Amino acid sequence: MVIVHPRKQQSIVVIGAGIGGLTAAALLAHRGDRVLVLDQAIVPGGCASTFQRRGFTFDVGATQVAGLEPGGIHHQIFTELGIEPPAATHCDPACAVYLPGETVPINVWRDPAKWQAERQQQFPGSEPFWQLLATLFLHSWAFQAREPVLPPRNLWDFWQLVQAVRPGTLVTVPYTFSTVGDALRRYGLAGDRRLRTFLDLQLKLYSQVDAEETALLYAATALAVSQAPHGLFHLQGSMQALSTQLVTALERDGGQLLMRHRVEQIQVEAGRVKAVVIRDLKTDAVWTEPADHVVANVPVQNLVRLLGDRAPQSYKRRVEKLPPASGAFVLYLGVDETAIPVGCPPHLQFLYDDAGPIAENNSLFVSVSRPGDGRAPAGRATVIASSFTDLAMWWRSADYPALKQQYTEQAIDRLQQFFHLTPDTLIYQEAATPRTFAHYTARERGAVGGLGQRVSTFGPFGFANRTPIDRLWLVGDSTHPGEGTAGVSYSALTVVHQIDAIS
Ligand SMILES: Cc1cc2nc3c(=O)[nH]c(=O)nc-3n(C[C@H](O)[C@H](O)[C@H](O)COP(=O)(O)OP(=O)(O)OC[C@H]3O[C@@H](n4cnc5c(N)ncnc54)[C@H](O)[C@@H]3O)c2cc1C
Secondary structure, eight states: OOOOOSOOOOEEEEEOOBHHHHHHHHHHHHTTOEEEEEESSSSTBGGGOEEEETTEEEESSOOOEEOOSTTSHHHHHHHHHTOOOOOEEEOSSSEEEEOTTOSSOEEEOSSHHHHHHHHHHHSTTOHHHHHHHHHHHHHHHHHHHTOOOSSOOSHHHHHHHHHHOOTTHHHHGGGTTOBHHHHHHHTTOTTOHHHHHHHHHHHHHHHSSOTTTBBHHHHHHHTTTTSTTSOEEEESSOTHHHHHHHHHHHHHTTOEEEESEEEEEEEEETTEEEEEEEEETTTOOEEEEEOSEEEEOSOHHHHHHHHGGGSOHHHHHHHHTSOOOEEEEEEEEEEEGGGSOTTOOSEEEEEOSSOOSSTTOOEEEEEEOOTTSSSSOTTEEEEEEEEEEEHHHHHHOSOHHHHHHHHHHHHHHHHTTTSOOOTTTEEEEEEEOHHHHHHHHOOGGGOOSOSOOBTTTSGGGSBOSBOSSBTEEEOSTTBTTOSSHHHHHHHHHHHHHHHHHHO
16 A cells, blocks of 8 residues: 655646545545535535435445445545444345346345355356355455555556556456456356346446456456355445535545536646636626645546647547447335335346337346435335436436436336335436436546446546546546446545545
């Protein structure tokens, strides 16, 4: 770990108060830097924030958190900041996965032995495949814990990367170009439809792409973090608790957060970042804020737009050539508790084989609140169901309200197969589409979840935190190690170390 204390105070502007931006901001303020965070939204947290309706609190996007266990990335950052992590409980099972036509779920248990027994029973003959994943996870996790800079862009980055390598890391190297599909073929499991369907469903949640395309080294981590001693957590109160704690640390250490302030331009002089142009969305006042460093907590597509003609051509072209990004359709339901089956796990995944009126919308990831977890009044609960969706369709649709209504009806129809949703139990409903995400999170075209973890875009082949503009940094789910509040926290930590090294 690289910590340079004390060092010259820097003036730092952070664009975006998502978990990535807030984590970087809080850590930099804790080092004594002058930090100003700007966010165009009303509340901090971006895709991991919440909204309130009729007594219900809905998590906008993220509903579960990895990395809160001792030694986990969020835990490590809260310890460094000297602030309590938000209260949370384990998700066990992390997810209950229902394949088409099946009434008994595949339970992804937290206990590694219980999960091993479950998968051996569900997918006979697949254990060598899981053992390969376990070996790759062991070494990849230890490597990530040594905080490598990926991909490296200068000698300092490269040195951090080299220092993180141990003999065990070399075990993973031959798999750098492999996908999960390759590993399934290697073990003669390519024809195991149930296993492949399960992997497609679970991997898409983390990598945006199916098993055939997901980089094996990424999958090894994504599929293992649900088990002890790691695990997924359900936050007490709401997902907002994570950003609230980070904002508390930021402000305690003299940092400033301005909500409803949009950064409209990043200014560059002689290849180095110089200032940002800010608009106060309440008063429409515009000013230029100089900065020693600018940390952009935005998707890489937004970064290019903020740079305009100051974006290096090769960087711009690389962004333009990225595979199409994914969007999300999310349905937020406030229900009576009688709508929830007894013993319902907090997270479920359903795959439907009837195409329904909307063919692409064939799976749902569902998060259910728990009694007393702060999301619903007594006797009530929230049910949040999300599915992946093509972005372009929502922007070219001639009748957007009708499309949204069609998606909503299909999702409710499907949820009715599991939940008791009737006019009496369904109290509140609202839906979000890529247009909604574009409006509330300012993400380009409402794309969510980062770049996708194909071999061509993960780890060493992804976008670096160090941009081609000196002292302009990129944090968030466009960078290593990818999406999720834990992932973007790693990216923030990398940027903080990089700033330490040159300040
Ligand atoms: C439906 C859904 C479900 C998910 N489920 C999970 C889950 O269960 N667990 C998990 O860990 N992750 C989950 N994720 C992913 C996770 O939410 C994100 O990867 C993560 O929160 C992204 O954080 P970020 O800091 O990179 O960016 P963001 O959350 O996008 O934050 C960026 C911030 O920048 C602001 N901004 C953008 N442009 C400007 C500008 N020009 N000026 C000022 N402000 C600007 C935005 O308002 C926003 O607040 C989910 C995502 C979605 C959409």
